[in-house]
Amino acid sequence: MKTLFGLAFATLYMSVPLVAETPEFAQRKLEIIDAYAHYPGPGDAGYGQIAARLWKHENPEWCSRRLEELLAAGPTGDMFWMFPVTAIAHLDQGQLTPSARQALKRAWKTYMPYRGDTENHFLLYYSTLYLMSQYWPNDGPETWYTGKSSAANLEEARQWIENWVKLTTARGQGEYDSPHYMGVYLIPMSYLAAWAKNPAMKKRAQMMLEYLIADYAPENLEGLYVGAHARVYEDQLVERWKGVSSDFGWLWFGVGRRLPMPDNYVLYYALASGFEPPEILKKIGTDRTNAYTHLERKRTRNRWRFNDDLHGPVYKTTYVRKEYAVGSDQGGILQPIQEHSWDVTWSVPDPRGVQNTFFTVQPFSSIHELQTYFVFNPDPAIEGVVKSKKTYDSPDKLLGGSPYESIFQDRDTVIALYNIPAGTRFPGINGFFSKDLGETREDPSGWIFMKAGDSTYIACKPLRPYEWKPIAGGGRRLFSPYPTNGVVVQVAAQSEYPDLAAFGRAILALPLETKVEPTPRVRFRSLRGRVLEFEYGEVPSVDGKHVDYANWPLFGGPFLEAAVDSEKLTMKYGELRRELDFRSLTVKETGR
Amino acid sequence: MKFATLGVALLAQTAIAADPTLYALMAVTKEYVVGAKLPPSGLFRHEPTGWQHLNYNHPFLFGLDYDRSDPATLYLAAGNGLFRVARKAPEWTQLTGSDVTELRDVSVDPRTGAIYFGHSHGIRVSTDRGSTWRELSAGLHRKYTEAIRADRVNSGVLLVGGEEGIFRSTDSGAKWKLAGAAGIQITRIEQSPRDGCQWLATTYEGGLYGSTDCGKSFEATGRVGLGRNLYDVAFDPTNPARIAVAGWGPGVALSEDGGKTWQSRNSGLPAPEVTAVAFDPAHPGRIYAAVHQEALFVSEDLGKTWSHSGLDGSSVARLKFVPEGGSKQ
Helix, strand or coil: CHHHHHHHHHHHHCCCCCCCCCHHHHHHHHHHHHHHHCCCCCCCCCHHHHHHHHHHCCCHHHHHHHHHHHHHCCCCCCHHHHHHHHHHHHHHCCCCCHHHHHHHHHHHHHCCCCCCCCHHHHHHHHHHHHHHHHHCCCCCHHHCCCCCCHHHHHHHHHHHHHHHHHHHHHHCCCCCCCCCCCHHHHHHHHHHHHHCCCHHHHHHHHHHHHHHHHHHHHHEECCEECCCECCCCHHHHHCHHHCCHHHHHHHHHCCCCCCCCCCHHHHHHHHCCCCCCCHHHHHHHHCCCCCEEEEEEEECCCCCCCCCCCCCEEEEEEEEECCEEEEECCCCCCCCCCCECEEEEECCCCCCCCCCEEEEECCCCCHHHHHHHCCCCCCCHHHHHHHHCCCCCCCCCCCCCCCCEEEEEECCEEEEEEECCCCCCCCCEEEEECCCEEEEEECCCCCEEEEECCCEEEEEEECCCCEEEECCCCCEEEEECCCEEEEEEEEEEHHHCCCHHHHHHHHHCCCEEEECCCCCEEEEECCCCCEEEEECCCCCEECCEECCHHHCCCEECCCEEECCCCCEEEEEECCEEEEEECCCCEEEEECC | CCHHHHHHHHHHHHCCCCCCEEEEEEECCCCCCCCCCCCCCEEEEEECCEEEECCCCCCCEEEEEEECCEEEEEEEEECCEEEEEECCCCCEEECCCCCCCCCCEEEECCCCCCEEEEECCEEEEECCCCCCCEECCCCCCCCCEEEEEECCCCCCCEEEEECCEEEEECCCCCCCEEEECCCCCEEEEEECCCCCCCEEEEEEEECEEEECCCCCCCEECCCCCEEEEEEEEEECCCCCCCEEEEEECCEEEEECCCCCCCEECCCCCCCCEEEEEEECCCCCCCEEEEECCCEEEEECCCCCCCEECCCCCCEEEEEEEECCCCCCC
16 A cells, blocks of 8 residues: 555656657647757756756766756746746656756745735746645745745745635636746646646646647637737737747647747646647547637736725637637727737647737826726836837737727627726827738728638728828728727638628618717627627627626536636537536536 | 843843944845846955855845844845844745745834834735744735834834835734825835934835824925935934935935925935945944945045945945844844
C-alpha cells in the first residue's frame, strides 16, 4: 500500500501529460519547447530557456549557473517572475545544483513580488505561491517574504483559487476572452493540474483547463480570438493574428499560424501539464460547417467606486461561420482602457500581416473611468496609464469602451448607437477601415459596401455624415463628429451573392428607418429576415420581442451550455456530451 | 491597557520628547507598471546621513501608523495588504489575506491599540494586533474608503472618508453617520494634535473641510483647493493656528490663522504638484513637501524658501514623524 501511494505521488508530481497525447499535439508542443530550449535569437537567455532545457533534461550545469546569475541580478516582474521560477523549481527534478536551489529559496524571502491589481495578477500570484508553499511545506514565516509560514501561505492561496473557480463558473470571468491574457489563466491551471499534490486542487485545475479552452473554442476562427474582449492590445486588435490566442489555437487544434517565436505563456503551459484538449473541444474549436450564434455572460472588472455592485454583467453575442465572425457585448465601460466591444473578423488564408477586421468605437478616456477601476490619484492617472497603453488618451484611438456606446447584435447584424453628452473629451466616433479591405463603395444612399478578403461582404450605414482620415501604417479611419450617432452593419458571405453590386442591391432592398434626435434609433429588417428595433438606452427587440437579458446564459449555443450560478458546463457536439461539474469535481461524458 | 498606563501614554504622546523620525512612503513610478522593474521604492527613514530604504522594494505603500504603546512597530497600508514592520530588524509580516486589496490608509487607536484600515471595498479592524479582522463597512452605502482616523480623545469614535463624504461612528464602526462633504471624495482626514475636537479633511475638487465639534459635522473652510485635488493636510504641532495643505495646483498652501486665510508657498518648488506635507514637530518652522515625481523638499522658514531633501524622482504617498525608540513613550 505504502509503495503504491509513493508511486502515485511520484506520478502526480512529475510533469507528464495528464492523458496520452496524440502524436500531432506532442509534436507541436515539442516545437514550442524547442523554440526556447534552442533559442538562437539575440539577447541573454532567460528563465524560459532554463525551464525549457530542464524539461528536456539538457545542460543542467548551464541551467544552474544561469539561474544563479539571474537571481543575483535581482528578481523583477512580480507575479511574472513567480511563474517562471515556479516552473524551474518543479522541473528541476534533481538537475539543479544545491547552490542554485538555495539561491532560488532565498529569493522568496528577499524579494517581495507585488500581488497586482488584476484578476490575472492574482491568479498567477496565488497559484505560484500555492505551489511553492507546497514545494517547501514545512518552512516558517522567517523564510518567506510574506512573513507567513508555508502552511499559512498555502491556505491563503487555496482559498483565493477556489473562490476564483467558483466565481468564474458561476458568474463568468472578469477579465474575459482576452487574446493576450488568456495565456495567464492557462498557465496557473496548467501548473496546478501538473504539480498540485492535493487531489481536489489538481482535479479542479484539470477541469478549469477544459473550461478555459471551451471558453475560447467556439469564438475562434482558425485560431483568431474573435468578438468582444475584456482586454486586447491595439496591434492585436487590428491584426488579429498577433494575439497569444494564435499560439494556443495552433497548439490545441492545429489551426492557424503560431507566432514566429511563441509567447512564453504557451511555453509555460506546455512545460507543466501541456494539456491536450479532449476530442469534443477539438471538434468545437474547428467545425465551422454550420453557422451558429454563441452567447456568453461575463463579469465586469471590480468596480471600486461609483457603483453599488462590485461587478456588473457582460452580455456577449458571437456569430460564427466559416467565412467570418461577428461578435459584440452590450457596450458601456465594462473594463478600463483595453475593452473591445464589437467587430467583424473575416477569414483569410494566411492572417500574418493582415488586418482582417472592421469595427467602430467612441474614443473615450476619463478620470472617472480610471477611478472606477483603480485607486490611484486622479491627477497623474491618465499620464500613468499612457505610459503602458499609449493610445488611451488619444482622439484617434481604436481601442476602448465608452459609456456612450450601446450595441445590439442579431446573428450577423450589428447596430451600434452613440449618445455623447456635451463636454465629452473626444466627441465623435471612429470606424476602422482596414488597409486589407478590398473594393469599397460609398453608395448615394449612405451605405458603404465592402469586400473583405475573398470570403466576406460587409455593409455599413453610418447614421451621420463622416470624413476619412488616414491611419498610420495603412487603412482609413471614418470620423464622424456628431454626438448622436450610430452605424448599422450587415455581413454576408461572398458565396451568397454573385458580386459586391448584388450584395449592395440586397442591402438597399431592406427596410431601414433611422433617426438620431433626440436619441439614436434604428428599425431594420436584416438580411436574415428579422426585424430589429433598437433605441439608445432601451432594450432592443427582434420581431417585436424584447431581448431577454435577465435570462442570458453563462454559455449558450450549439456547443456550450451553462446556466448562471450553476458551476457546471456542458459541452455538446453531435450526440457527444461532456459535463464539468465543479461542485462535485466530476467530469461526465456521454454519447460516444 | 490599564487606565493609569493609558494616561501616561497619552500624556507622553502630546509632548513627544525625543526627536521623532520622519518616514516616507514613496515610489519611483515614472516608468513603472505592475510587472516592470521598480527602482528603489517603499518605506524610507530619514537619518542624519540621508534616506535609508527599509527592506522590501514596494510600489504601492499608502498609509503608515504606529502603535503608541509600541512605537517600534509600524503598520503599513499597502496595495497588497496590511504589513507590520519591526523598525529595528526590519522584518515585515503581512497581516491580511486574499480577501482585501488596495489598502489606502491605516490608523491605530491610541487608546486601545486597535488597528483600523480602509480598503477598496470597506473598512476593517483588528483588536488582536492583526491576527483576526472584522469588516466595519456594512452600514455604508459605498464601501471605498480612502481615509480613516481613530479619534485619540473620544473612545470608540472613528472618522472615515470615501467617495460620498466624511462619515463618523461613535461605536467603533458598528453604525455610521454622514458628518459632511456629502457626495465629495475625501482624500485625507487628520485630527489636530492640540485640540482633539478640531479635524480637517482634504477632498477632490471640494477644497478643505473642517470640524470644530469633535468631527460631528464638517463644513467647507473656504476657497483653498476648490476645483483642484488636495492630497494632504498637516497641523503644526508647535503652533495650533498653523495648517498646511498639499495639492495638485495649489502645491503647498499655508495658513497661520486656523484656515481663515492662506498663502501659497511654492516659490522654489519645481511644480505646484504636491502629494504630501509634514511639519517637523521637533524643529519649529521646518516643513517638508513632496513634489510629484520630482523629490522631497524641506523648508526651514515655513515654505518661504525650499531646498532639496532627497527621494529623487519619487511620488510620495505619505510623510509621517514617528517617535523613536522601542519602549513606551
